[in-house]
Amino acid sequence: MAIVFAESGLLIGFFLPGDALLFTTGLLITSGTMSQPLWLMVLGIVAAAIIGDQVGYLFGRKVGPALFNRPDSKLFKQENVEKAHEFFEKYGPKSLVLARFVPVVRTFTPIIAGVSRMNYRSFLIFNVLGGVLWGAGVTLLGSWLGKSAVVRDNIEAMLIGIVALSVLPIVIEYLRARSKAKKAGPAGSVPDGAVAPQAPVSRGRHAKR
Template identity: 35%
Template structure:
C-alpha cells in the first residue's frame, strides 16, 4: 500500500492514508445518514466516500471491518431514507418545491409523482446511484404518497446494490492500485476530482435553490 499512501500524500489526502478504521466508520456512517435523510445531503458525494473507505480499510488489512462497515452503512442508508420518506409524507412539498427552482420546483415534483406511480419501485432502486436524486427520492416518494411497504423494499434493494458494491470494490481493488502505478494515479486523482468538484457544484446548486421562495402552490398540492 506504499503507492497508495504516497499518492494520497501528494494530493493532500495523507489523513486518509493514516486514518484509523474507527474514524472511517464515523465519517462514512455520518455522511451516508445525512445524504439519505436530510436535504442538506444533496451536496455530499457519497459514492466516492464509500469507495475511498474501502481503500483506507484495505491499507489496514481490515477485511472483516470492510464487510461489517458495508452492512452498517447499508442499514444506515435504509434508516436515513425511511426518515426522509416520513419527512416528505408529513410535510408534503412545503419545504421542497421552490418558486423558480431549477430542480426543486412543483413541475418536477408533479413529474416525479407520475413517474413513481408508474415505476416507483425501480425508480427508488436506481436513485441510489444518482447524486441529488438519491437524497430527493425519499422526500418525493413520501410527499407523493408512495406505499410505505413498497418504498421500504425498494430502498433496501437499492442500498444492497449500492453500499457493499462501492466499499468492497474499493477494498479489493486496493491491491491492484499498488501494482499498476498509472491506474493508481488515475483513480486517486479521479476520486479527488469527483469529491471536490461534486461537493462544490452541489453546494452551489443547493444554495441557489434554497435562496428561492417556497412554492405556495406546493402546500395546497400536499393537502
C-alpha cells in the first residue's frame, strides 16, 4: 500500500514497480503464499491509489507552473513532466484512468491535473474510477491466474516475467529517446567555420500559465 501510494502521488515514486507488485500480490494470495484476505488487500490497494493521486493533485495545485522550471536531478527529470503534460492534454480527464496503466506517466498525471487546475469534482470521479480499475483489476488478474496449476508450479518464473514486462516500457522509451538523440545530433550539427543561426525567442506554452 505504501508503494502504491508513493507511485501514485509522490514525485520520487515513478520508478516503483506498481503493476508487477499488484499482480504478484494477487497471485501469491491465491497460491496460499500470503495469508491476507484478497478482498482486504484489494480494498487497501484501491484506497492507497486514490489517496496517492489526491495528494499528487493537491501538490500540483500548490506548486503550479513552477514545476516546469524545476531543474533536473537524479530523481527528477523535466522530460517526465513534459510527457505527462502531453498525455493529459491529449486525453483530457480520462487520462487519469489511462495513465494508471502507463509506468512513470501515472505518477505525474495527477500532478499535471493539479497544475492545470482541473475541476476537482471531475478529478475525483476519474481518480476513483482509475484507482478501482487499476488497483482492483490488476490484483484480481494476478489472483485469477494464480488458480492455474501451471502458474502455481512456476511462481518464480512468473515473477521474473512480470518484472520484465513492467520494465519493458521503460527500456523501450529509453531506446527511443536515445535513437532520437542520435538522429538529432547530425541534423543539428554546424559545419566547421559556419555560424549557427540564432533561434527566435519564444516564451513557450508554459509561460502563459
